Amino acid sequence: MFNALKKKFNSTVGKLTDKVSREAESEGLKNEDKPSEQSATLSRENKIEKISSVEDDLKEVEAEEKSKLPPSEKEKEVKSESKSFFSRFKSKESIQKDEKEVESVKPTTQDKSIEEEELDGDKSSIFSFIREKTLSEKDVEDILWELEMSLLESDVALEVAETIISSVKNDLVGKKIKRSSDVEDYTRQALKNAISTILDVESINIEHLINKKKAQGEPLIIMFVGINGTGKTTTIAKVSTYFIKKGYTPVIAASDTFRAGAIEQITHHAETIGIKIIKHKKGADPAAVAFDAVSHAKAQKKDLVLIDTAGRMQTNINLMDEMAKIKRVSRPDLIIFVGDSLTGNDAVAQAMKFNDTVNLDGIILTKAEADAKGGAALSIGYVIQKPILFLGTGQSYDDLIEFRPDWMVDQLI
Numbered sequence: 069m070f071n072a073l074k075k076k077f078n079s080t081v082g083k084l085t086d087k088v089s090r091e092a093e094s095e096g097l098k099n100e101d102k103p104s105e106q107s108a109t110l111s112r113e114n115k116i117e118k119i120s121s122v123e124d125d126l127k128e129v130e131a132e133e134k135s136k137l138p139p140s141e142k143e144k145e146v147k148s149e150s151k152s153f154f155s156r157f158k159s160k161e162s163i164q165k166d167e168k169e170v171e172s173v174k175p176t177t178q179d180k181s182i183e184e185e186e187l188d189g190d191k192s193s194i195f196s197f198i199r200e201k202t203l204s205e206k207d208v209e210d211i212l213w214e215l216e217m218s219l220l221e222s223d224v225a226l227e228v229a230e231t232i233i234s235s236v237k238n239d240l241v242g243k244k245i246k247r248s249s250d251v252e253d254y255t256r257q258a259l260k261n262a263i264s265t266i267l268d269v270e271s272i273n274i275e276h277l278i279n280k281k282k283a284q285g286e287p288l289i290i291m292f293v294g295i296n297g298t299g300k301t302t303t304i305a306k307v308s309t310y311f312i313k314k315g316y317t318p319v320i321a322a323s324d325t326f327r328a329g330a331i332e333q334i335t336h337h338a339e340t341i342g343i344k345i346i347k348h349k350k351g352a353d354p355a356a357v358a359f360d361a362v363s364h365a366k367a368q369k370k371d372l373v374l375i376d377t378a379g380r381m382q383t384n385i386n387l388m389d390e391m392a393k394i395k396r397v398s399r400p401d402l403i404i405f406v407g408d409s410l411t412g413n414d415a416v417a418q419a420m421k422f423n424d425t426v427n428l429d430g431i432i433l434t435k436a437e438a439d440a441k442g443g444a445a446l447s448i449g450y451v452i453q454k455p456i457l458f459l460g461t462g463q464s465y466d467d468l469i470e471f472r473p474d475w476m477v478d479q480l481i
């Protein structure tokens with residue numbers, strides 16, 4: 069679910085980390101002359117080279133000094149040289165001592181680990197030359213622009229994409245970075261904050277509302293609206309199953325009296341689940357069916373009335389007016405828009421129109437299991453300022469999950 073969107077956020081984290089690391093490195097190279105830092109990063113080869121060159125210099129100086137000696141001294145020197153000829157036949161102890169000296173020059177395991185540590189240090193922190201870097205607008209600008217384009221490609225609404233980008237920018241600019249993992253951590257956190265803000269729409273607790281109405285001896289009435297084929301009827305069957313499992317008794321109103329086969333379809337679902345359905349003939353007044361279902365629920369002390377409605381294009385004024393009439397007559401407590409997650413921006417545009425006509429209370433997005441883009445899920449609630457309540461995740465009755473913003477944030481980052 070939402071894999072493409074997730075990939076885009078993760079790639080932003082990766083790109084920004086790489087970019088800032090590279091920049092810090094080049095900034096660091098400019099400061100390369102710092103003596104103490106330079107000696108700290110000398111490699112083992114450099115060190116040996118330096119030591120041998122110092123030794124060579126010493127020998128040269130020694131030789132020079134010797135050449136300055138007066139002849140008599142020179143003779144002494146020759147004597148001592150000849151003496152030292154015998155000293156070439158070394159004692160066992162001195163050979164062992166020499167061997168130890170040679171060993172000490174070879175790289176030991178301990179030395180190796182120092183080298184490796186230096187390398188590891190370079191991997192974990194590219195800031196070996198500079199202490200810290202402050203993120204600037206220039207550092208983040210192009211990568212966030214790329215992210216904005218990717219979000220738009222994923223059908224994220226323009227205002228949502230812009231809000232995410234400016235929130236991330238605000239969070240990141242001015243942050244002090246000490247190691248490359250800081251960039252990663254801060255970027256992830258900034259993205260999480262931005263998405264949480266987008267999804268922060270006041271939600272409703274349907275179970276709480278059912279109980280409240282129950283206490284007044286009334287059923288909670290929910291009407292489902294949306295364009296053709298988004299999954300309204302299937303979702304009503306899923307929502308019934310969900311609340312039956314919680315111990316409530318729903319009744320269904322077959323108020324799609326318009327589409328051929330609609331009454332049969334929902335009757336089949338009601339029978340399979342084992343709940344009461346109130347239906348009239350095809351072509352009957354959908355508002356009257358809803359009214360009868362509410363009367364039945366009141367009389368039979370049912371907890372929940374779920375009203376199915378015919379799919380209608382948001383552009384069809386007559387059908388939109390008819391929907392407003394069902395609302396007036398059945399006086400639902402909640403009106404839920406059912407949108408197809410796969411239609412992205414279209415789902416958002418539909419929700420706006422339905423909201424204008426009947427004032428929605430919440431949203432259910434279907435087919436979310438097949439939605440890689442995630443644009444509708446990210447945008448729809450923010451654009452109409454109504455909460456997503458559930459996601460449909462398949463064709464069976466149990467394929468319904470409660471939508472929680474923190475769950476969505478975890479899915480994406």
Ligand SMILES: Nc1nc2c(ncn2[C@@H]2O[C@H](COP(=O)(O)OP(=O)(O)OP(=O)(O)O)[C@@H](O)[C@H]2O)c(=O)[nH]1
Nearest residue numbers: 296297298299300301302379434435460461462463
């Ligand atoms: N994969 C998947 N398919 C779904 C989901 N929800 C509904 N569907 C399928 O979508 C198709 C349309 O579902 P319906 O419930 O008939 O849609 P509707 O909105 O009632 O359609 P109309 O009554 O014609 O307006 C059916 O084949 C459903 O099985 C879902 O979450 N995932």
Ligand SMILES: [Mg+2]
Nearest residue numbers: 300301324330
């Ligand atoms: Mg239907």
